[in-house]
Amino acid sequence: MGTWSSDTLKSATLRLHKAGVENPGYDTTKLFESCLGKRIYSLNKEEIDTIPGKIWSSFENLIKLREQRMPIAKIVNEKEFWGRSFHVNTEVLDPRPDTEVLIEEALSEEFGQFLDLGVGSGCLLVTLLVEKPAAYGVGSDISPSCIRVAGINIERFGLKDRCKLVTSDWFSEINCNFDLIISNPPYISKDEYETLQPEIRYFEPKIALTLEDDGLESYRKIASEVSKYLNHNGRLIIEIGFGKYHQVKRIFERTDLSLENEIPDLCGITRALVFRKV
Incomplete structure (x- = not known):
C-alpha cells in the first residue's frame, strides 16, 4: 500500500x-x-x-x-477477562468469556487457600486473588511457558506475595490442601481438534486444548487424585466441554466428591460442574 x-x-x-x-x-x-x-x-x-x-x-x-488467521489477542498480546486486561501469547490459551462462570461460582462463598490447576495465562488465579483479598493461591501447570506468562500477569497486578507458581504434571508437585480447586483442563478430543477454526488450531497451544484422546482423560486424571488435595467441605469447580456432561459426571461418581451444582454458560449450556468433598 x-x-x-x-x-x-x-x-x-x-x-x-x-x-x-x-x-x-x-x-x-x-x-x-x-x-x-x-x-x-x-x-x-x-x-x-x-x-x-x-x-x-x-x-x-x-x-x-x-x-x-492469527487471533487479535495473539497479535496485540492482550486479552480481557472479568474486566481486566491480561498479557497473552501463543504459549497460553486465550481467556474465554464463558470461563467467567467459574469465577462467578467460586466467589459465591468464602475460601482461603486455593489451587488453579492448569494455570495458563493466570486469568483465574489473578482474578480470584484480586476479588478475594484474604485468599492465597497456588497456580500449577505442566508448561514452563505458561508459568512464565502467569508470572507476568501476577506482577502486573502486584500479587507476588499472595501466590505461588509451580511447574507440575497435574498434582505431581502439589503438597498441600485447598478449600477450592478450580480448573479449565484440556477437553477437546483428537477428532474434534481437527475441526477447530484456524485461529485456535494454529495459534493456541495444543497441550491446553487436547491430550489427543477422547476428550475425557483430563477428568480421569483429576478425579483419581483430587480428593487428597481438598479440605473437608472443599470445592472443585471444573470446566467441561460441550456434550461431555454425562461422561464427566460418571467419572466423578467413582470419587468421594458430591456433585453440587451445574453451571450454564452464556448460551445456557452446562459449562462447569461443582463438586464438594463431604
Whole structure:
C-alpha cells in the first residue's frame, strides 16, 4: 500500500473478509485502534487521512497477521477477562468469556487457600486473588511457558506475595490442601481438534486444548487424585466441554466428591460442574 487514507480501512476489511475472518470490520477497527492508541470513532475522515505513515505501516503488518488467521489477542498480546486486561501469547490459551462462570461460582462463598490447576495465562488465579483479598493461591501447570506468562500477569497486578507458581504434571508437585480447586483442563478430543477454526488450531497451544484422546482423560486424571488435595467441605469447580456432561459426571461418581451444582454458560449450556468433598 503506497497511499494511506480512510479507504485503507475499507480495503483491510475486505482483505480480512476474503481470508475468512468472521468479523472483519470489527477486527480491522480493533487492530487500527491498537496502532493509533485511541478509539477510531473520535476521529473524522480528514483526521484519519492525516495520520502518519508509520502508524499505517504498523497497521498493515497487523492486518497481514490477521489475514493468516492469527487471533487479535495473539497479535496485540492482550486479552480481557472479568474486566481486566491480561498479557497473552501463543504459549497460553486465550481467556474465554464463558470461563467467567467459574469465577462467578467460586466467589459465591468464602475460601482461603486455593489451587488453579492448569494455570495458563493466570486469568483465574489473578482474578480470584484480586476479588478475594484474604485468599492465597497456588497456580500449577505442566508448561514452563505458561508459568512464565502467569508470572507476568501476577506482577502486573502486584500479587507476588499472595501466590505461588509451580511447574507440575497435574498434582505431581502439589503438597498441600485447598478449600477450592478450580480448573479449565484440556477437553477437546483428537477428532474434534481437527475441526477447530484456524485461529485456535494454529495459534493456541495444543497441550491446553487436547491430550489427543477422547476428550475425557483430563477428568480421569483429576478425579483419581483430587480428593487428597481438598479440605473437608472443599470445592472443585471444573470446566467441561460441550456434550461431555454425562461422561464427566460418571467419572466423578467413582470419587468421594458430591456433585453440587451445574453451571450454564452464556448460551445456557452446562459449562462447569461443582463438586464438594463431604
